[in-house]
Amino acid sequence: MTKHYDVVVVGAGIFGSCTAYHCQRLGMRTLLLEQFNLGHSNGSSHGKSRITRYAHTDPEYVPLVGDSYSQIEQLEKMRGEKLWNKLGLLWAATGNQVQSISGHLQAHNIEHEVIRGNEIPKRYPQFKFDEKWTGLIDPMGGVIYANKWLNAFQEEFKHLGGTIQENEPLISHDESYDSPLELTTKNGKYTSNKIIFTVGCWITKFFPHVNFKIKVSFLLSSFFHLTYLQPISLAVCYWKAKEENQRHLLDEKHFPVVIAKNLEKKEYYFALPDTDYQGAIKLVLDDGDELNEDLSHPKKNNKDFVDLPGKFITEHIPVVDGTKPYKVDQCKYTNSPDHHYLIGPVSSETSNILVGGCGSGSGFKTAPGIGRALAEMAAGKKTTVDVSFFSPSRFVTPI
Numbered sequence: 001m002t003k004h005y006d007v008v009v010v011g012a013g014i015f016g017s018c019t020a021y022h023c024q025r026l027g028m029r030t031l032l033l034e035q036f037n038l039g040h041s042n043g044s045s046h047g048k049s050r051i052t053r054y055a056h057t058d059p060e061y062v063p064l065v066g067d068s069y070s071q072i073e074q075l076e077k078m079r080g081e082k083l084w085n086k087l088g089l090l091w092a093a094t095g096n097q098v099q100s101i102s103g104h105l106q107a108h109n110i111e112h113e114v115i116r117g118n119e120i121p122k123r124y125p126q127f128k129f130d131e132k133w134t135g136l137i138d139p140m141g142g143v144i145y146a147n148k149w150l151n152a153f154q155e156e157f158k159h160l161g162g163t164i165q166e167n168e169p170l171i172s173h174d175e176s177y178d179s180p181l182e183l184t185t186k187n188g189k190y191t192s193n194k195i196i197f198t199v200g201c202w203i204t205k206f207f208p209h210v211n212f213k214i215k216v217s218f219l220l221s222s223f224f225h226l227t228y229l230q231p232i233s234l235a236v237c238y239w240k241a242k243e244e245n246q247r248h249l250l251d252e253k254h255f256p257v258v259i260a261k262n263l264e265k266k267e268y269y270f271a272l273p274d275t276d277y278q279g280a281i282k283l284v285l286d287d288g289d290e291l292n293e294d295l296s297h298p299k300k301n302n303k304d305f306v307d308l309p310g311k312f313i314t315e316h317i318p319v320v321d322g323t324k325p326y327k328v329d330q331c332k333y334t335n336s337p338d339h340h341y342l343i344g345p346v347s348s349e350t351s352n353i354l355v356g357g358c359g360s361g362s363g364f365k366t367a368p369g370i371g372r373a374l375a376e377m378a379a380g381k382k383t384t385v386d387v388s389f390f391s392p393s394r395f396v397t398p399i
């Protein structure tokens with residue numbers, strides 16, 4: 001007999017795992033489907049670390065971060081497990097960006113500090129910035145223990161009675177919008193009242209025809225003109241200290257999480273202490289190569305995505321050896337055209353099919369808040385955090 005669920009969440013990355021947990025918590029019988037094994041490294045949610053921070057270029061993110069922070073604090077207490085390290089964020093930027101971020105943080109009463117670029121090395125001796133740069137210190141920023149978050153949400157989901165099916169890709173789904181919706185997977189069929197797609201870059205494989213023409217992407221930038229989503233592959237580079245006796249400067253006690261934006265050169269970097277590989281910071285350029293047609297990574301990333309971070313290190317983090325990375329991993333990014341998330345129903349006509357996606361380089365820290373919002377939408381409730389800014393309907397053009 002075909003199994004029926006209140007909600008099927010497709011994709012067990014961090015978005016799907018948080019969403020499934022909240023659905024089950026709200027009393028909905030939930031199935032979480034994953035095409036690979038849990039904890040695989042083919043998507044965007046693998047690895048040991050991510051950055052968390054209140055500081056953001058757009059104020060709409062701040063309440064989502066706040067909701068995620070309170071969830072993680074509760075989860076830490078509940079599980080007796082350390083899930084993050086609030087070691088502080090340094091945001092260094094040229095131009096006036098820091099002032100604008102400071103304005104958003106002030107509006108939300110978030111503690112922070114703005115310092116001149118040449119004062120940054122007094123705070124963090126690893127760095128070298130001049131007066132063209134300004135620094136913002138966000139003391140609530142820090143390292144997310146990413147694999148622990150993923151595992152915690154999946155385990156808590158199961159404790160609440162949720163079902164996870166791994167190695168079971170969804171092949172097709174009912175697009176009629178009438179509940180119950182039918183889903184066909186590699187192993188069989190299910191029915192569900194709601195489907196929530198949290199499929200990362202595989203979003204491009206779904207939604208051929210929805211009333212507002214979601215085709216490969218969700219988006220119509222103008223009548224009949226489709227804008228395609230193009231997920232990318234990032235070269236995730238790790239770098240060691242020049243001298244053994246400087247190695248300690250790269251650990252979680254000494255090295256902050258960092259966002260660095262040279263706005264004139266349009267080069268954006270992020271960096272974390274040596275959480276993933278002892279003795280090697282992670283420093284990555286926020287750009288990448290196109291994925292292959294089957295959404296796999298290119299064999300090797302373009303040399304620029306390794307050379308540019310190396311140059312940045314040589315210029316701004318003199319204790320680190322920027323001549324050659326210690327290691328290069330890969331990770332997938334999915335950006336929407338305006339670089340903001342997609343959270344909400346795929347159609348204005350129904351809330352039976354929802355999507356959470358386009359987390360790009362910032363979605364891990366907000367995933368608990370996003371998951372709660374998606375679950376509340378599926379349950380027909382008002383969302384705890386207003387996520388209307390992220391609604392897919394912002395790209396809708398009537399046909």
Ligand SMILES: Cc1cc2nc3c(=O)[nH]c(=O)nc-3n(C[C@H](O)[C@H](O)[C@H](O)COP(=O)(O)OP(=O)(O)OC[C@H]3O[C@@H](n4cnc5c(N)ncnc54)[C@H](O)[C@@H]3O)c2cc1C
Pocket residue numbers: 010011012013014015016033034035036042043044045046049050051052168169170171198199200201202234236270284331332333356357358359360361362363364365366
């Ligand atoms: C290099 C890098 C650095 C980043 N740094 C940060 C950071 O510092 N801070 C931060 O907050 N965020 C960061 N991010 C962003 C964050 O990691 C992503 O936004 C987040 O992981 C996206 O998760 P997701 O669940 O949407 O996607 P994914 O993790 O890709 O999960 C989607 C899942 O859906 C599954 N799936 C797809 N199709 C199907 C199907 N048909 N059937 C069943 N399952 C399916 C996939 O197998 C996959 O497991 C970074 C991302 C990258 C790549």
